[in-house]
Amino acid sequence: MNPVALILLAFAMSTDAFAAAIGKGATLRNPRFFDALRMGLIFGTIEAITPLIGWLIGRTASSYVEAWAHWIAFFLLVGLGAHMIYEGLKPGSEDVEKPTSHSPLKVCLTAVGTSIDALAVGVGLAFINVNIWIAAGLIGAATTLMVTMGVLLGRTVGSLLGHRAEVFGGLTLAGVGVWILATNL
Known part of the structure; x- marks a missing residue:
């Protein structure tokens, strides 16, 4: 695989994490650059x-992973998205101040959900x-x-959406999950 193809593959793998x-x-609430970079590093590490x-699985049992990877990503992302929508719509959510950061567990779960496709790509790379x-890398x-750019862009989107930003975020995650499932069925 030539260097240009590898770079294109790398950015293609990051599009769902960007969303x-x-x-x-x-x-x-007003994420700073270092908050965005921290989230970017978590996503980037998991995605790497x-x-x-x-690739390791591809050397042993590729058909099992490829058959289920999109379903795993779908359920993880739709589940996290549904939780965010619920939090954004529950009574009293308008009065709750936005957090300054997300819990590391939620960030990691979201990163795992968006990186399932990279797992499947790794399986494919085992054969070339x-x-x-x-x-x-x-x-x-x-x-x-x-992801760093996406978090900073989300800051602007969040200020436009106000207290409904969590609903938007949940819909985005669920949409990414549905997109992953739809493109792999």
């Missing part, structure tokens, strides 16, 4: 690890001549960049 990051950023795991370490770097 989720916009939703996450929209639910925060999953193709490595997929590619340096998996370079591919995983590029995917992680692209995701870190895209």
Whole structure:
């Protein structure tokens, strides 16, 4: 796989994380650059690890992972999205001040949900001549960049949406989950 194809693959793998990051950023009260970078690094690290795991699995049992990866991503993202929508619509949510950061567990779960496709790509990479370490590093770097930008962009979206930003974020996550499922069925 040539370097241009690897870079394009890396940014393609980061698009769903970018969309989720916009939703996450929209639910925060004025996220700063370092908050966005922290979230970007969490997403990027997880997104770099999953193709490595997929590559290892691809060497042993590719048909099992490829058959279920999109369902796992779908349920994780729709479940997290539904929880965010519920939190945004429940009575009294208008009066609650936005948090300054998300819990590391929620960030990690969202990152895992958006990186399931990278796991499946890792499985595919096991069957072609590619340096998996370079591919995983590029995917992680692209995701870190895209998520950091997405959180900062979400800050603008959040100020426009006000207290309903969490509903927007939940709809975004659920939409990404549905998109992953629809493109893989």
